[in-house]
Amino acid sequence: MTPLSYTDADIVALLGTHGIQVTSQRVLIAQLLFQGMTHLSADDVHRLANAGGQQVSKATVYNTLGLLTEKGVIRQVIADPGRVFYDPNTKPHHHFFDVDTGKLSDIDASGVEINGLPSLPTGTRLEGVDVIVRLRSTKHS
Amino acid sequence: MTPLSYTDADIVALLGTHGIQVTSQRVLIAQLLFQGMTHLSADDVHRLANAGGQQVSKATVYNTLGLLTEKGVIRQVIADPGRVFYDPNTKPHHHFFDVDTGKLSDIDASGVEINGLPSLPTGTRLEGVDVIVRLRSTKHS
DNA sequence: CTTAATGCAAAGGCTTTGCAGAGAC
């Protein structure tokens, strides 16, 4: 499905570029995210990491996801109350969120244009603009 | 600050219009939200409700906020990981969210225009479009 | 060797749930 493939070396280079010390757990976690370019929750990452023979603790999963976010390697998506998703795609883009299934999907930002936003309140600077298009699955009626 | 004022009768009418049975707790909670037209977390509501002499349990606060949301009297704002805000303003509008302070503020939708969103995935219908402009407080450097 | 990362378990927020008692109609 995903044409991109990330070798261990790619991931190691990615971490290095961002000034992140390389460990086996960090490589594994980053790989899980970039492999499928999918949106994963911390629990998803924890489950997938431990499914592959390797063993990674929950604390390390959270530490690593936090670190990767802080260093700009991945970003958080706040769409589901009570669960943060992590997104390896840091290019500007937006999201569909299916309220019924809890699934996220990307909206390419290239076609999307947002006009008329007011200027920022004084004393603040822009961190980012998130657009979440909430969906419901069409079923029963 | 807010020119609007909601009497008990207004709130009772509002609940009635939406097919919600009137109880003193529900009136109080709705009033807290509509009084200031502010964004409140469940905990805010709980604290404010109990500050005013009346006593309302946490369970009732959550039940009532859920009911008001379901009936379309208020809406949720998902911006802060780990905390849901409730917004009495159900007209289309967007939000600033200050990542540092955790404060939400409104962006009037009337000037804002979003173009180029792709069509919805098949089998889904639109629930709403949320735009969150994330801010950081400009401080130290 | 010295510093940083990991793992485990416990603790911490926020929210939901189960069920008895109180209130609404």
Add this chain to the structure above:
DNA sequence: GTCTCTGCAAAGCCTTTGCATTAAG
């Protein structure tokens, strides 16, 4: 009298924290 709402406490996610152990440079 019947049905619904409320309150209390316990339980449930998700996430963070503290500290001893292990790995990295």
